[in-house]
Amino acid sequence: MTSAILGDLEARALQQTAGLLEAASQALEDYQLTAARTAYESVLELDSANAAATEGLVMVTALEGIAEEVKAIRALEASGDLEAALAQLERLAAENPQNPFIRNQRASLEARILDREYQTLIDASLTAEQAADFSSAIASVEAALKLKSSTEQEARLAQLKEKYKAARLDVLLSDGYDALRAGRYEAARNFYKEAVAIAPDSKEARTGLEKASSLYLANxxxxxxxxxxxxxxxxxxxxxxxxxxxxxxxxxxxxxxxxxxxxxxxxxxxxxxQSEEVNVTIKSDKRTYVSIIGVLPPDRFKTEELKLFPDVYKVRGTRSGYESVEIEFKVDARHPNATITVECTEKL
Structure with a gap:
């Protein structure tokens, strides 16, 4: 009978403790700090080792003096303006650097902001995927995974990359073919080069690259x-x-x-x-040896009539005891019957 009575008392004490903790938690949530403190202290009177009550009292103490500011911050949270709420919390944290309540709230708010950004990126990737914009979808998922790891999204990222490769390969092969037909060989080579990088085993891509490269170099x-x-x-x-x-x-x-x-x-x-020979006259003083390599061997004369194909020639004049002369002249069918005078007149 004694055991039964003690067990009943213990059960009632546990029930009373649970009720007090619930009341204390609600009072703390409503920033009724006096009521919360009284409830937590009552719990500790029943169970001095109760960790929840001990932690609750710590939070009550941490809120004393800043409750109104915390209320304003929570109102910002409730309105969805998480960044403004975080800014206010950081200001409050700077004024109360060791406050555990502020520390906990800031960690919670930062996690909410991260979750929201993560979900925004995932939603954007889904929209892009539905529009077959796989490149944008991949970028969004990669950005999301930098914020938070997810096995599900990592698997989805791999699938998106395969879809992107297939879609991009079709575009590159089509663009490369069109560029080849239009004679834009450099562009065609670039398209096919990217296609080979995406799908090294694609025969169409490799054949296209070889042809485009060959035509590009020929061009x-x-x-x-x-x-x-x-x-x-x-x-x-x-x-x-x-x-x-x-x-x-x-x-x-x-x-x-x-x-x-x-x-x-x-x-x-x-x-x-300029395909026909042109008449050219070489004049000299019959004392100078005049020559044109491959055309006229060294000789002395007054006048020499030549027929030369249009080109650039060098005529050379030499005479013992005199400075040699060298004259470059052009033979042009548009200016026939040109006359070149070659004489060595400057003594050494």
Whole structure:
């Protein structure tokens, strides 16, 4: 009977303690600090080792003097303005650096803000995925995982990357093909290069890259030779210009811009106009040996009539006891019958 009575008393004490703790917690939540303190102290009178009551009293003490400010902060939280609430808490923490209530509240608020940012990023990734914008979806999930780890989202990220690769590969192959057809070989090469990086085993991507690279290099050679041919024509070096123009034609891509076609026609016309020999007269004093390498051996004369293909030549004059002379002259079909005078007149 005694055991039964003691057990009943213990049960009533436990029930009373639980009721007091619940009342104390509610009073603390409502910032009724006096009532909360009384309830917690009553619990400790019944159970001096009660950890919840001991911790509750610590929180009551921590709230004394700042309760009104905490109420204002909680009101900001309730309105959803978490950043403003956190700013106020940080100000309060600076004034009360050892306050456990403020420390706990700040940790809780920071966790809520992080959770909200995390969920915002996840929601954005879902919206992007529905729109097939896998790149944006991936960026959002990666940003979310930097805030908080999630096995589920890591698995979803891997799936999104596979979807992105498949979608991006289709776009790159299509763009590369269109660029090839349009003669935009550098762009085509870049598209196919990215496609190979995404899918190294794709035969279409690798074949496209080889073709685009080959045509790109051929186009570079073509453009460089056309430019060089123009340069040598302007300098009067027509044989060299013709050689480079022929090389340009041998590497000419199938698709050529209208401006390049116009340039080809201009070069072809210039070279054709310079394809016949031109009359040139060399005059001297019959005392100077005059020569042109590959054309005229050293000889003395008054006048020598030559027929030369348009090009740049060097005529040299030598005479014993006199300074040698060297003259570079251009033979141009547009200016026939040119006369060059070569005489050594400066004594050594």
């Amino acid at each position: 570079i050679r073509y453009s460089q030779n056309i430019t060089a041919a123009e340069k040598y024509i302007s300098e009067g070096r027509f044989p060299l210009a013709a050689k480079l123009f022929n090389e340009a034609m041998s590497s000419r891509p199938s698709n050529v811009a209208p401006s390049q076609l116009t340039e080809e026609a201009r070069i072809r016309a210039s070279l054709k106009a």
